[in-house]
Structures are given as C-alpha cells and as structure tokens.
Amino acid sequence: MLLTDPIRMLPSLFLPLVGVLFLGGFSAGSFAWAALGVVGSVVYSAVRWATFTYQVVGDRLELTRSLVSRSVRTIPLERIRGVDVSHPPLHRLLGIAVLRIDTGAGGDDKQEGELDGVTRAEAERLKAVLLWHARARMARRAARGAAGAAPGAPVAGAGQGPATGVPVPDGAVPAPVRHEIGEATPERVFLAVPRRWLAYGPLSGAYLLSPFALLAAGVGAAFQWGEQLGVERRALWSAAEWLWQHWGVLVAALVLLLLITPPVDMAVYALFNWDFTLKAREGYLVAERGLLTRRSVSLERRRVRGFELVESLLERQAGMARAWAIVTGLGDSQTRGQLLPVVPRKVALEVTGEAVGPIRADLRAHPPAARRRRLFRAVFPWLAATACALPPAVIWSGPWWGAVAAGLLLALLGVPLGLDRYRSLGHAYDGSRLAVRSGSLRRSQAVVERRAVVGWTLSQTWFQRRAGLLSVVAGVGAGTGGYTALDVGEAEGVAFVSEVTPDWLAPFVAPGAD
Template structure:
C-alpha cells in the first residue's frame, strides 16, 4: 500500500509538482519542495494504512478509520448484494487485490465498502466470508460455512494475521476459504473463446477510441501548454500548419479510420479477456480483464431476468450483449454484465441456462403501430425539407437547396428505419416469464420473471389514443425499474396485463378497457 497509494495519487500531483518546479525556476529549493510533496504522499499513505482496520463481527462488517477523527462504518451482511475482486496491473505484480462491497444502497454505482491492498488470498477468503450469509439462509448449517473456526481477528491493511479481541469486545468470527462441508462444484456456462475478440468493434463502444485519444491529447496539450509556458499561440500555429497541409490532414484522418477496428479489438481484449461466466455456490460469477482482472458475483436468488441488447451493426452480424436484471444492484451496466459481444445463439443459450429462458414467441403489434413508426421516422425530415424549400425559394441560396436535398434523403432513409422499428416491437408471456422488445439502432429485449412485477403503467399520448394504441410498462423492482411494450393495441395491452397479473387489473377494468 505504501507503493500503490502514492502511485495512484501521482496523476493528481503532477501539475502541482510541475508548478512548484517552474515557479522555483528549477532551483535546488524547488526540487526540495517537490521531494517534500512526494514524501508527504508516502507519509499520508502510511497513516491511512496504519489507521484503517476491518473485521467481521457477528452478522456485520465493520470498517474503522482513525486518520483525523475516528469513524466506524457498519455494513450488515444481509444487505450485501455482491462482492467484486479486481487486480489492477501493479496490484497483480504485488499479489494484492481490491475488494469492493456492493449493497445496492440507493441503486447507484457507489460501493459502500472498499478494501484496497488485501492479499489475493485474503480477498478470496473474505469474499467467502461476506457471501456466506446467503448459504446460511438457504439452509446450510453454520458449521459447514466457509470455515467453521472460531478464531477472532482484526486485520489491518493487507496483513492477514489477527489478534484476539480485548476485554468487552464482541466475538469476531474468522472464516477460512473452505468449510467442513464439500462445496458444490462450479458450473461454467461459457468461457468466451479468444477468437471472438474480433467481434469487439461490432458493438461500436470502442470504435471511436482513436478519436477520443486525439481529442484528449489536444486538450492535454492546451492545458500543459499554459503550465509549461508554451502559450496557446504555438499550439494554434501547429494546428494552422496542419490545416494548410490538407493531404497530411487527410492521411492522419485515414490512419485514424484504419485504426478504429484495430483499437476496437485491443480495447475489447483489455476489458473482456478470458471472459468466463460460472455458477458458484448460489452466485453467478463473471470474471474478465487482461490488465485489470475483475471478478463480479451476483446472488442468483436476486436475479429476476436478463436484457439482450443488439446494436444495428451487431444485429446484421448476428451478435448481442447480455445483462442480468438484478434487484438492488448498483452500477448494473458494469456489474450486471453477463456477456460481452458474442454470437446471438450463444447469448440466448447462456442467458437461458444461467437465468431462465422464455418459452413463448413474441406477439406482433397491430398495423397502426407500423404507421406510427413510419410517421415518427419520416415526418420530422419532411417538415425540415418544407422549411428549407420555403427558404430556398425566398432567398435563392444554394445552401438551402442542399439542406432540402439532405432532409429528403434522411426522410427516405426513415422508411426502412420505421419498418425495422416496427418489426422489433413485440411482447410475450409464457406463464412464468414475460418479455418485451423495442428499438432499432439499439434493440433491447427484456425477459423478466412474473414475480418481479410490482406494478403496471398504462399510458396513452393523444396520437396513441387516435390510433387505438397504448404503452404498457411493467414496473420491476430490479434493473432499470420498468420495461415497456410500446404501441400495443389498447385491448391487447389490457389483456396482457390481465394475463400476467389477473387479480390486479380487475378492479380498474370496465368492459375490457381501462376505466
């Protein structure tokens, strides 16, 4: 920790240290002050390490800090939704890890507890401790939990040795990594083959990385230019010189375009190298990462379904991404990922085995929904073309005629887009799970267990009322909180709600339509 903490703080110290050196004219005094700043960061890290302890006391985890004032954070074990173990590159060299505890407090992406610098073995041992309560609730005897030893211990920093509690202190249960009972063997649902790394650029998430790097470099150049005394004039002059050489600029742009798929593969590999999804003692465990290896555990009894997402390019290539729909999960877009970009059949098979598949086909929505999709995809561009036409006739400018042509082209492209959006609509129910699907550029299909539904919202805009359509949203205490079947026929939408939860809608229905 005395090494990793200062290195982690180094980016925030670079600018202040550079400022001290420049202000001091690189004199011996300025170097002395810079060295004092570095030494101060090491001393600060040492104090943080020496004044932080953690311990499992009965049914809770206590994190104690005493840097300036003493603070004790208590996390009941029953509130823990998952435990993540990650190993950044420097941590892997030192055989230590970062353990993060997610309680789903507020449904945000903040972890309630973090232990940075425990050994890799201790991280796995403590992970078993914190997840042991789920096995206990499932009926596993306490003595067969992850270690039945009754030793007590308070662990400081990355140390593993413990000391007995003092007089008057509560007993501290110390668990090992394995108990007296034999744990159930892991079941591996999928280990993503490395040849599938070539599918990474299809998601589009990493394709713009070269342009993002260039933009970041330009921003850093302007920021550092001021700090280093270069001034913005030199940077602007460099940009103007590049602008005056269009062939060189075009070549640089072409290189960035060529680098997009390569960088996409590299970034996909960095984040999803050896992606493995397995079942382990009541948890879904996803492990991935090349430089930073990360292990995420999701309690299976809190999983309520899955969401299948397909971008436009992914759909054309037959690919999809998958997330779990989990109750009380913070940072669900990262922690809830079941699969990165993989072939669609594999995604459906793995999601069906790990979470549960739906046994009913999606029902098509009425023709009025198709007309509505087409109207929404075409009408904005026709309005823009009409406005541009009026301006072009009035002013006779070539710019307005170009705008009219562009708007008409986009309106024409809106026809296949609207038809595709209509084909993507659908909803289904098989008696235990319901499913809704919508979207075109980003098509999303959610499959949710019936028990996860906590309410319904039936909504109609003025245009939907005119077309005899409505939107049915299933309120779910997991994931995004609600999943909508868009532009369902009014009668079919009510029937869908009555089919899934027949007792809920009866008091509000009169003659087959919402009262």
Template sequence: MLPSLLLPLVGVLFVGGFSARSYLWAALGVAGTVVFAIIRWATFTYEIVGDRLETKRSLISRSVRTIPLERIRGVDVSTPPMHRLLGLAVLKIDTGASGGDEEAELDGVTLQEAERLRAVLLRRTARPETHAPDLAGPGERVIIGVPRRWLLYGPLSGAYLLTPFALAGGAIGLTFQWGDDLGLDQDAAWSAGEWLWDHPYLLLVAVLLLVLAMPFVGGVMYAVFNWDFQLKRRDGYLVAERGLINRRSVSLESARVRGYEIVDGLAERWAGVVRAWAIVTGLGDSETRGQLLPDVPRVVAYQVTADAIGPYRAPLRPHPPVARNRRLFRAVFPWAVLSLVSAVALLATGTVLWWFLLVPSLLLAAVGVPLGLDRYASLGHGYDGVRLAVRSGSLRRSQAVIERRAVVGWRLRQTWFQRRAGVLTLIAGVGAGKGGYSAIDMSEAQGAGFPAEVTPEWLAPFLTSRTPPTP
C-alpha cells in the first residue's frame, strides 16, 4: 500500500511548505497505513473446503465469501514490481460474474503458494470436445514464444500512441494543481499563455515533438506490457504470460473457448501483422484477459489459433456489389457535399477562410474512395462445416471465427436504407465473447440461406412443405 501514498505524501509536503508539521503529518500517514495494512492482513483468511473456496475478512464486520470451484473460469497470477522484489504475487480468481462482484483476490501470497493454488483451483481437467485439438493433454506445452524482435510491430497497433500527450497533460495538470507551492500563481499562468500566443512556432514545435515521440514512447509501453509473451497449454487450459515490470499469467479453460477473433488496423494490414483474442464463455474483461497474441505476422497467427483452438478451412464469401456502393456513398458523399458548400460560399463571399474548409473536405472525399473500397473488400462470411466466420471493418478490421456449437440464435436486422438496397445484417448470437457477431450488408438470399446452412435442424420444421390434398 505504501507506493500508492507517494503522490499524496508529496502533496502534503508541498502544501505544508516542507515544515516540521508537514513531515509529522506525512509520518502519521505512513504509520497509519502500515498499521491498517497489518490489521487487514491479520484478519483475512482463505480456505478450500470441499468443492468451494471460502475467504473471510473480519476487520470491522465479519464477511464470508464462498465461491464454488465449478464456477471458476480462470486464475490470473501477476507479480507487480514490489511483489516481485519480496517474492510475492497477486492471485485473482475470475468466475465470469457480471461486474466482478463475486471475484476473489489474494494479494501478497508467495509465488509457490500462488502456483499451488492455481493447480488446486483449476484441478478440473477440461473435457475434450469434438473438433477441438488436444484440449486436455496433461503437462505443459509452449504453443508460441513471441520473439522480442516482433515487439517492433507495437507502434502499428496504435494502442499506446497517445502516451506522450497523456504524460504532457498530466504534467500540466500537476503544475496547475501545485502552482502556488511552486511559485506559479494565476497571473504567471496567464503570462505564460500570452507568451506562447506571441511565439506560436514554439508551441507548434512542442506539438511536433510530441507527435514524433508517439511511435517511440508507444513502442516502449507496448514492449513493457507484452515483453516475453508466451502462449502455453497446461492441463486443459490456455495460459498467456506477458509483462516486463508486472509479469502476468492468465489461464483460460480450453473447454470454454468457443472461437477466436483476429484484428488488424490499416498500418498492421500493410505490414502483414495481426492480433488475436479468444472468444470464451463467461469471461469478463475479454479485451485484456482473452488476449492470445500481440502483433505477430498473419501466417503465424493463423497457425497458432489453429493449434490452440482449431483451424478455419473455408474461403470467405463476398457480399453483393450494392454493399460496395453503400460504403463508397457513406465515405465520399458527406465530404463532397461539404466541399460543394464551401466552394459556393467561397465564390459568393471571397473569404479566404473557406479555403481551410474546402481543401480538407476535398482531400477527405478523395481518401474516401479507397477507404470505401477497402471496407467492401473486408466484408465476408463463410462456413467450413465446423466453424463459421464473419469479417468487417477497415480502420479496425475484425474477423471472428466461431464454433457452430456456440451459436445459440440468429437475428436479422434491416434498416430503411438497407431495405431500399435489398441487403440486411445477420447477427449470430453466441453465448461467449461479445454475445453476437455480425455479417453486415448480406444479400437477402444470403441472409436466409446462411442460417439454414449452419443450423439446418433449427429451420427444417419451418421449411417442410405439405402436399395439398387431392380434391
């Protein structure tokens, strides 16, 4: 708990002017935190009783939380810097409960105890499923260890590119918050703002430096979080381990994995790299806990997902040409209208400011053509007899591969514009992941035929024709 007190203690010292009284308050804060932490540690116990885990806390009021072992979806073990220094770990139990109200966390157990508890809590070996590759094999096998040179792909994901601006914003916020203690009053802030206004090139240079720092700082942050990424199969579980400062290990029960999602952006697509997440039933926080792969070459991602979960062996079927027209219209028409309005206003008024609206809108309209074509090329759906796949998006293209047994329902959605165009959106309801995955702008024939192909037994009673009685 002490590292979390660093900023408040510095604030107390600044507010108190580093006087004897401020040091006294800081010392009292540290002592009170230590005492409180010791009391919490002494009044917290955990125990595995039969088929359930019980945690008890009796600091002020006594509380007992019981978690059936059969509801445990995963066990995460992480080692933040202070814990690693002391040989400790944080063990978090995921039950897939909404909002995480029924999750338990054991903060401060030894590494040996964390590994022992992980083995005990996950002792139920996953049952092998049809078409699932070697899910319940004993022992541990490394599926892939991501080479460190592939961490150079990190800036392409864009996940941490805004880190320099966040750091700069935080520094400015702290300066204003502690401005009086640092000798910077409101008049000084206004003077600094006026000086920057009189020297706009310096502000422009600062922004350019932050922009140039984006890929470097973003790449460093990406490497810190995904350092030494390993995906393993251990006793019926998929285990993903990663992290440089905070080493984290996430376990996903293979029997509950229903598919995977492969994602790439424009920059990643040009470089031929993708990311992958697992689609798991009852998994909270799937964006982080379900990660199977960071940025890796596309061929490697398909090999790993096929080995860990199962391959998809059918081409994606294209969507009708009207879907392309809809994407071109939405990508070009708004900017074309804005360009026309700007051009008319420029001719009518002669105001130079209209150029600042006309030129960007023309550029965006021109960029909309390849963007619309790429969005159409990204559309697709397919079925190989075991798994179905749907794909869409351009700036963030996502292909979801789902096992047929995971589909629990179908939903057809058609807006007014889609009805006019003769297309629709088909949503495959899945009791895992996002809950539903969409095939956008299919033809009406495809929307009727695809569910009948994937789940024919559902539709057969409604498609049986009757022979009319002879008169």
C-alpha cells in the first residue's frame, strides 16, 4: 500500500509538481519542494495505512479510520448485495487485491465499502465470510418466519464459518440453510467465453464511433486551446482549408482511421473481457473477466429478477448480443450487472435462460398503426428540415440542390429504419415472466419475472389516442425501474396488464367494457 497509494496519487500531484518546477525555474529549491511533495504523499499513505482497520463484529462489518478524527463506517451484513474482488496490474504484481462491497445504496465504492490492498488470500477469505454471514442471517429470518418462532428463539447450527476456519459464537449467526437460500450443488460454470468471440466486441456502436468522437474532441480542443498553446486560430482555419482543398489527403486519413479502428477496439475490448466466465457459486452468480485488471463480480441469485438482452444494429446482423441482469438494489447495473459480453444470440438466450430463467412465449406483434407511427417519425423530420432549409438556400444562392438531395436521401434511409423499428416491437407473457422489446440501432429486450412487477402505467399522447395506441410501462423494483411496451393497441395493452396481474386492473374496468 505504501507503493500503490503514492502511484495512484501521481496524476493529482502532476500539475502542482510541474507548477512548482516552472515557478522555481528548475532550480535546486524547486526540485527540493517537488521531492518534498512526493515524500509527503508517501508519509500520508503510510499514516492512512496505519490508521485503518476493519473487522466483522456480530452482524456488521466495521471500517475504522482515525487519520485526523476517528470515523467508523458500519455495514450491516444483511444489507450486502455482493462482494467484488479486482486485481489491477500493480496489485497483481504485488500480490494484493481490491475488495468492494455493494449494499445497493447507489453510492460510489468508497461510500459503500472498499478494502484496497488486502492480500489475494485475505480477499477471497473475507469475501466468503461476508457472503456466508449475509446468507446465514437471511436463512435464519426465513426459518423463523416459516416456523413462527419468537425473535429470541435459538437456532441450531452455530459454531463454524464457511470453510474458512472463522469461529462463530453460539447464538450469534446460524449456519446457512442452503435449501432455503440457493444451491447446495458444487460450483457450476454456465459459460466460459471463447477468446475468438472477442473479435465481435467492436461491433458495438460505442466502439465503432470512438475514433470519430476522439477526432471531433481533438478538433474542438485545438480550436479552444490552440491560442493558449501558441497556435493562432487563423493557422487552424488555414490548415482546415488546406485539407478541404486536398480532399484526397483527408479521405486517406479517414480510411486509415477506419482500418486501424477495429484492431485497436478489439484490443481494448479484450482487455476488459478476457476469459469472461459466468458461473453459479453458493447462491450467487459470479462473473469473472479482465486481462490486466482481473475482476470478479458476485450477484445474489435470489435478488435477480430477470435479464436484458441488448443488440446493436451490427451485432444483430452478425447474430450476436449482450446481456445484463435485472437485480434489485444494485448500485451499478451497467458494470456490475453484466452477465455476458458479445456472444451469439442463441448462446445468450440459452445461458440467461439457464442462469436466470427463460421466456417461453413468442413476442406478439403490434398493430399496423404502430408501423405508421414509426415510419412517420423516421421520415417526416428530414422532410420538414429540407423544406425549412430550401428557401434560405435559394435566396442566398447557396447549394440548394445539395441540401435537397441530402434531405431526401436521409428521408429515404428513414423508411427501412422505421420498418425495422416496427419489427423490433413486441411483448409477451408466459405465465411467470413477461418480456418487452423495442429499438433498432440499439434493440433491447427485457425479460422480467411477474413477481417483480410492482405497478403499471398506461399512457397515451394525443397522436396515440388518434391511432388507437398506448404505451404500457411495467414498474419493476429492479434495473431501470420500468420497462415499456411501446405503441400497443388499446385493447391489447389492457389485456396484457390483465393477463399479468388480473386482480389489479379489475377495479378500474367498467363491467361489460371492451
């Protein structure tokens, strides 16, 4: 920790140290002050290390800091949703790890709980202890609720911890009742992603657009900060005009950028998803991944309420998809909730169905009025923009024909986009799980257990009322909080709600109403 902490602080110390050296004219005094700053960071790290302790006390974890004033953070074990262990490169070299505790509070890692710098063996041991204690307390509550026992009634099974040699005082925490909380089977691997599938990672739109985003950011930074770096804005405009006149150089640069983007994106994607493995262990779904930084994320299976299957346009063409878990009380679902990276869609459905639960009903198509709305929204904005831009272009003798051609081309491209958005719409219910799907450039299908639904919202815009459509939002106490079936027929939407939760809608429907 005396090595990793100062290295981690270097980015924040860089600008002050450079400022000291510049102001001091790179003299002996300025170097002495810079060295003093580095030594100070090491001393600060040493004091932080010496004044930080952690311990499991009864039914809680206590993190104590006494650097200037004493502070104690208490985390109830029953609130622990998961424990993640990561190994950044320097930590792996030194044989230590970072252990993060997720309580579903929605804060950052340090607010919820973080132990940075424990040994690998201690991280795995403490992870087992914390998860075992959390399961044990929930099992005791379930056993008491089932047997109707008094709150103070003793529960048998106390004594020894979860194969870690950690003593547990009698009467404090019971042994876990595995049949009440999850699996009693050995560790089970659902999928170990083959390394050749990492080649499909750049199909995600975020990876393909990253070079253009970097190029745009570089151009913007050049115009914004160029004068401060000694480059006049006139010179930047001259360079842009030269590139515009020598368009061959510009085209060659763009082609080169497109050629080098896939291998670079593939390498970056592989760094984060190397040897991705999804397994079940002691009532938890465990996802392990990473090349330089190896990370292990645990999700409590009994809190998983479904999954979300996401496909970009290119991933759909290649038959690939990604998957995230829909979990109650999960602070960072986009990172911690990932079940699968880019894998074949068939494999994604099989694995999520086995690990979380399948949807056994086909998606129902939405009415033709929904197709007309999708086409209108994909085509009309470009036609309207073209009509608005045409008069000024004609008056100013501008290239009006180019504006018209571009607007008509974009409107024409909106036709297949609108049709694809309509084909992506769908909803289903198989008696235990419901599913909704929408989107085209990013198509998302959410599969949620019926028990996770806590409410419904049926809404209509003025245009939807004219078309006889409505949007049905299933309120879920997990994931994003709600999943929408867009542009469902009025009768079909009400029937869908009545099918999933028949008793909820009955008081609001008039007898004999369609």
